[in-house]
Amino acid sequence: MWLAVDTSTSMMSVALWQKDEVWAEQVLPLGRSMLARGAEVIDRFLSDAGVIRDQLHGLAVGTGPGSYTGLRVGIGLMQGLALSLGLPLVGVKTSRVLAAALYGFDRVVVTQYSGPRTGHIALSIYNTSQFPPEEVQPPILVKADELGSHLAMDCQIVGDAAPQAMVAEENDDLACLHIASPIFSVPRAGFLASIAFHLWEAGRGGDPAELQGVYLTKPPIPKRG
Numbered sequence: 001m002w003l004a005v006d007t008s009t010s011m012m013s014v015a016l017w018q019k020d021e022v023w024a025e026q027v028l029p030l031g032r033s034m035l036a037r038g039a040e041v042i043d044r045f046l047s048d049a050g051v052i053r054d055q056l057h058g059l060a061v062g063t064g065p066g067s068y069t070g071l072r073v074g075i076g077l078m079q080g081l082a083l084s085l086g087l088p089l090v091g092v093k094t095s096r097v098l099a100a101a102l103y104g105f106d107r108v109v110v111t112q113y114s115g116p117r118t119g120h121i122a123l124s125i126y127n128t129s130q131f132p133p134e135e136v137q138p139p140i141l142v143k144a145d146e147l148g149s150h151l152a153m154d155c156q157i158v159g160d161a162a163p164q165a166m167v168a169e170e171n172d173d174l175a176c177l178h179i180a181s182p183i184f185s186v187p188r189a190g191f192l193a194s195i196a197f198h199l200w201e202a203g204r205g206g207d208p209a210e211l212q213g214v215y216l217t218k219p220p221i222p223k224r225g
Contacts, residue, residue: 001016001017001018001023001051001055001056001057002016002017002018002056002057002058002059002060002193002196002197003015003016003042003046003056003058003059003060003081003193004016004017004059004060004061004062004189004190004192004193004196005042005059005060005061005062005074005077005078005189005192006061006062006074006094006097006187006188006189006192007030007034007038007062007066007070007071007073007074007077008062008063008064008065008066008067008070008071008074008094008187009066009067009070009094009186009187010029010030010031010034010067010070011027011028011029011030011186011187012027012028012030012034012038012041012074013025013026013027013028013062013186013187013188013189013192014026014027014028014041014042014045014189015188015189015190015192015193016045016046016049016051016193017190017193017194017197020194022190022193022194023049023051024045024048024049025188025189025190026041026045027186027188027189028041034069034070034073034074035069035073038073038074038077039077042077042081053081053085054085056085056087057087058087058088058089058090058196058197058200058206059078059081059082059085059087059088059089059090059196060078060089060090060091060092060189060192060193060195060196060197061074061075061078061089061090061091061092061192061211062074062091062092062093062094062097062187062189062192063075063091063092063093063094063211063212063213063214064093064094064095064139064213064214064215064216065093065094065095065112065122065124065139065214065215065216066094066112066213066214066215066216067215067216068213068215068216068217071213071214071215072213075091075211075213078208079208079209079211082208083208088200088205088206088207089205089206089207089208089211090196090197090199090200090204090205090206091196091205091210091211091212092192092195092196092199093124093135093139093214094112094187094214095110095112095122095124095126095139095159096124096126096132096133096135096195097187097188097191097192097195098110098112098158098159098184098185098187099124099126099128099133099158100128100131100132100133100191100194100195101158101184101188101191102128102156102158102184103128103129103131104128104129105127105128105129105156106127106129106154107125107126107127107136107152107154107155107156108125108126108127108128108133108155108156108157108158109123109124109125109150109151109155109156109157109158109159110122110123110124110125110126110158110159111123111147111157111158111159111160111161112124112139112159112160112161112216113159113160113161113216114141114216114217115216117217118216118217119143119144120141120142120143120216120217121141121142121143121144121147121161122139122140122141122214122216123137123139123140123141123142123147123150124137124138124139124140125137125150125155131194131195131198132194132195132198132199133195137150139214141216141217144161158184158185159184159185160185
């Protein structure tokens with residue numbers, strides 16, 4: 001059984017995954033309380049599911065793009081858990097998890113908004129005709145007015161910056177499908193666990209010390225105006 005946690009957004013997503021199915025999953029809007037409540041949420045989640053730590057065989061954590069604080073909370077919690085239990089810990093990009101929710105397309109554009117402070121958008125492109133999704137374009141930070149140059153005919157757009165992408169593709173007369181449902185803007189830990197397990201089986205990842213976050217802003221955070 002694998003435990004997966006994603007804290008890259010204001011939502012904390014936790015899941016237990018076993019034998020190609022999600023055993024249990026929970027999404028909580030923790031926001032700024034992520035640091036104070038993160039460990040408590042994991043412990044309560046395991047307790048409610050009737051699972052003890054010794055039953056876990058592997059761990060997965062979302063590595064972004066995401067907020068600096070959120071990613072540090074999730075990665076730190078899972079690194080500590082992996083080291084204390086002697087379990088493999090596989091990091092999976094949050095953008096890849098978001099893409100996995102939309103299966104069977106050659107070009108899924110994942111857009112993640114950094115917020116009004118910087119106005120950047122993290123843009124990634126995946127091929128979801130296979131599982132796990134294949135990364136075509138690693139996450140890059142772009143401005144809203146640069147989105148159009150990264151889109152193409154017949155692409156599918158997901159993520160919380162989809163409205164900005166919609167304007168960009170309309171200006172360039174592209175025929176893209178926008179998936180505006182919130183379910184495609186929140187990374188689901190069930191997908192995260194499944195991807196992590198497949199990567200681990202293929203011999204990729206597992207060392208807690210290797211994990212690094214991919215952030216929505218470039219340090220130092222630029223000032224607007």
